[in-house]
Amino acid sequence: MRTLLLLLALAVLCSARGQDRFVQLANQLEAAIVDHPGLDGTMELSVSGTPVVEFVRGLGMTHKLNITIDPSVKGEVVNNFSNARMVDVLLYLCKRYDLDVEFIGSIIALKSYVPAALPQAAPPPPRVLAIAYDADSALIDLDLKRDTLDAVVRALTVASGTNVILAPGLENKTVSVYIRRTPLANAIEKLAFSNGLLVERTSDGTFQLRAEEGSVPKPGERSTRNAAIAAPTGNLQISLLDGERLTIDAQGIPMEQVVQQASNLLQKDFFLYDALDKPTTLHLGSVSYEELLAHLLKGTEFTHQISEGVHLIGKRDLEGLRRTELVRLHHRPVKDVLAAIPEGIKKNVTLAEFVELNGIVLSGDALRIEEIKTFLRSVDQVVPVVMIEVLIVDVNRSRTLTTGIKAGMGGGPANSGGTISPGIEYNMNSTTLNSLINSFNGFGVFNLGNVAAGFYVSLQALETDGVLKLRSTPQLSTLNGHEATLSIGQTEYYLEIRNDLIGTQNPTLTSSQIYKPIKADLSLKILPIVSSEDMVTLEIEVNQSNFTTRISELAPPGSVERKFSSIVRAANKDMIILGGLEEKENSRSGSGLPFLSRIPVLKWFFGSRTSKMRRSKLTIFIRPTIVY
Numbered sequence: 336m337r338t339l340l341l342l343l344a345l346a347v348l349c350s351a352r353g354q355d356r357f358v359q360l361a362n363q364l365e366a367a368i369v370d371h372p373g374l375d376g377t378m379e380l381s382v383s384g385t386p387v388v389e390f391v392r393g394l395g396m397t398h399k400l401n402i403t404i405d406p407s408v409k410g411e412v413v414n415n416f417s418n419a420r421m422v423d424v425l426l427y428l429c430k431r432y433d434l435d436v437e438f439i440g441s442i443i444a445l446k447s448y449v450p451a452a453l454p455q456a457a458p459p460p461p462r463v464l465a466i467a468y469d470a471d472s473a474l475i476d477l478d479l480k481r482d483t484l485d486a487v488v489r490a491l492t493v494a495s496g497t498n499v500i501l502a503p504g505l506e507n508k509t510v511s512v513y514i515r516r517t518p519l520a521n522a523i524e525k526l527a528f529s530n531g532l533l534v535e536r537t538s539d540g541t542f543q544l545r546a547e548e549g550s551v552p553k554p555g556e557r558s559t560r561n562a563a564i565a566a567p568t569g570n571l572q573i574s575l576l577d578g579e580r581l582t583i584d585a586q587g588i589p590m591e592q593v594v595q596q597a598s599n600l601l602q603k604d605f606f607l608y609d610a611l612d613k614p615t616t617l618h619l620g621s622v623s624y625e626e627l628l629a630h631l632l633k634g635t636e637f638t639h640q641i642s643e644g645v646h647l648i649g650k651r652d653l654e655g656l657r658r659t660e661l662v663r664l665h666h667r668p669v670k671d672v673l674a675a676i677p678e679g680i681k682k683n684v685t686l687a688e689f690v691e692l693n694g695i696v697l698s699g700d701a702l703r704i705e706e707i708k709t710f711l712r713s714v715d716q717v718v719p720v721v722m723i724e725v726l727i728v729d730v731n732r733s734r735t736l737t738t739g740i741k742a743g744m745g746g747g748p749a750n751s752g753g754t755i756s757p758g759i760e761y762n763m764n765s766t767t768l769n770s771l772i773n774s775f776n777g778f779g780v781f782n783l784g785n786v787a788a789g790f791y792v793s794l795q796a797l798e799t800d801g802v803l804k805l806r807s808t809p810q811l812s813t814l815n816g817h818e819a820t821l822s823i824g825q826t827e828y829y830l831e832i833r834n835d836l837i838g839t840q841n842p843t844l845t846s847s848q849i850y851k852p853i854k855a856d857l858s859l860k861i862l863p864i865v866s867s868e869d870m871v872t873l874e875i876e877v878n879q880s881n882f883t884t885r886i887s888e889l890a891p892p893g894s895v896e897r898k899f900s901s902i903v904r905a906a907n908k909d910m911i912i913l914g915g916l917e918e919k920e921n922s923r924s925g926s927g928l929p930f931l932s933r934i935p936v937l938k939w940f941f942g943s944r945t946s947k948m949r950r951s952k953l954t955i956f957i958r959p960t961i962v963y
């Protein structure tokens with residue numbers, strides 16, 4: 336009762352100390368505002384799933400505070416702070432993650448709180464041995480469980496009045512036995528037999544307990560509390576170290592025999608569903624009972640499981656030894672995780688995705704399940720998100736020059752006219768030409784006659800320039816190792832006419848029209864892979880197609896395609912320039928009278944010329960940014 340009251344008092348003291356600690360922290364932070372003005376500032380911040388270490392570092396940068404936090408502090412911050420003081424935020428972090436604040440000059444250090452040592456409780460009173468002796472009937476009850484032999488012998492001697500002595504070296508040996516209403520002599524013999532001891536009775540009625548031959552350690556040997564036990568067949572040596580660990584040396588011994596001897600030494604309850612007759616050879620210097628079973632059964636069709644203190648041993652698919660468990664992933668989606676688990680550790684284990692809880696249901700052998708869980712913990716890591724900024728610049732430049740004189744008879748313009756600026760494109764009929772000729776007559780020695788009534792002349796001198804610059808800045812985000820795609824394009828349609836002849840004797844011609852689409856676009860595919868030191872490897876594929884002039888009004892438009900693929904490596908937030916997708920076109924065409932259209936100067940009067948230049952250049956800028 337005193338021990339319980341002491342523990343309750345310690346709990347109340349710890350709670351009071353915890354409250355006092357946060358009050359002291361609040362006072363320290365308020366007093367530190369003089370040296371750290373940023374602590375008095377307010378903040379507007381909403382975060383979700385941010386590691387507490389990154390959150391504290393961001394607070395220091397935002398409020399210009401020299402603040403640091405122990406990297407071993409784990410946890411994620413999910414909060415919405417509105418007009419919150421910096422002092423209150425730090426106090427909240429200390430309460431939420433059990434932190435302490437230390438001021439080192441101008442530096443504020445956050446570290447895990449280590450409570451002061453509490454006063455040690457008084458050791459529990461010595462165990463009262465369950466030994467009851469009835470002097471009238473000379474019967475005794477024993478209920479011993481891992482009690483030292485020295486205390487048991489003393490209690491037997493006091494209760495029965497009969498001397499019971501020990502051989503040297505057995506004082507600290509632990510014994511266990513449960514006996515009801517048994518004569519004293521028989522009870523001592525059963526106590527010795529169940530704990531690997533020998534008992535002798537002298538002529539004066541004294542009981543002497545001693546160990547079996549070879550079980551007491553010699554001077555200088557490693558101290559053990561139980562002697563080595565020889566197996567009935569084969570070579571098996573088992574020694575108990577420090578009450579819980581074993582030293583085992585076995586050569587060609589059936590596994591069942593090793594389990595039985597180890598269970599007797601450690602007084603472990605076990606149940607065998609199947610015979611373990613497979614021989615084993617092993618040498619283990621210091622091993623616990625659970626570790627021994629794991630070593631023995633590894634690689635076999637057997638497994639073990641603890642149920643209410645009893646070790647159940649049997650085949651892996653046996654009812655009662657199977658285990659079903661839901662393993663949830665915290666940092667990555669469960670999709671496609673099953674394909675990544677090695678086939679060797681999935682043997683005889685049923686796995687199923689549980690998408691709603693982002694987990695995997697495992698059913699099968701407990702040891703295999705633990706192995707799969709270890710693998711899942713190793714791959715359940717934060718997958719970085721890569722934000723890709725793309726700047727697409729498409730520049731088209733063109734220049735067309737058209738010159739020439741065209742003359743003819745009949746079919747000319749009814750009225751003269753046209754444009755003189757910005758380019759000359761003028762038509763003159765016969766009336767205007769005759770008026771112009773008459774205005775020149777009389778100024779020279781020659782007089783020009785009139786042209787025929789249907790004669791006409793067309794003058795053309797035109798130069799056009801064009802610059803088209805397209806710029807788009809899409810932003811893509813994708814998980815590491817997953818492809819991001821972008822497509823910008825247009826669709827045009829062309830007419831397809833189909834004629835079908837139906838019937839044989841009186842055939843009928845049917846015609847159908849279908850407008851079919853054809854697409855030209857700019858597509859971009861990027862596969863980012865984040866490696867060490869925040870380096871990003873990008874697999875890039877660019878495909879650009881444009882429409883060209885139709886060969887006829889109903890024909891589908893032509894297309895020009897430009898594409899390339901590349902693999903580049905860049906640091907986080909570095910800009911990558913992708914160029915080289917450039918197209919140039921130069922064409923010259925002319926028409927005129929034979930021979931005269933090739934003579935310089937005269938060719939301008941007896942022909943027409945068209946010169947065309949076009950240049951198209953596509954440049955793409957890509958910048959990856961890693962977001963954890």
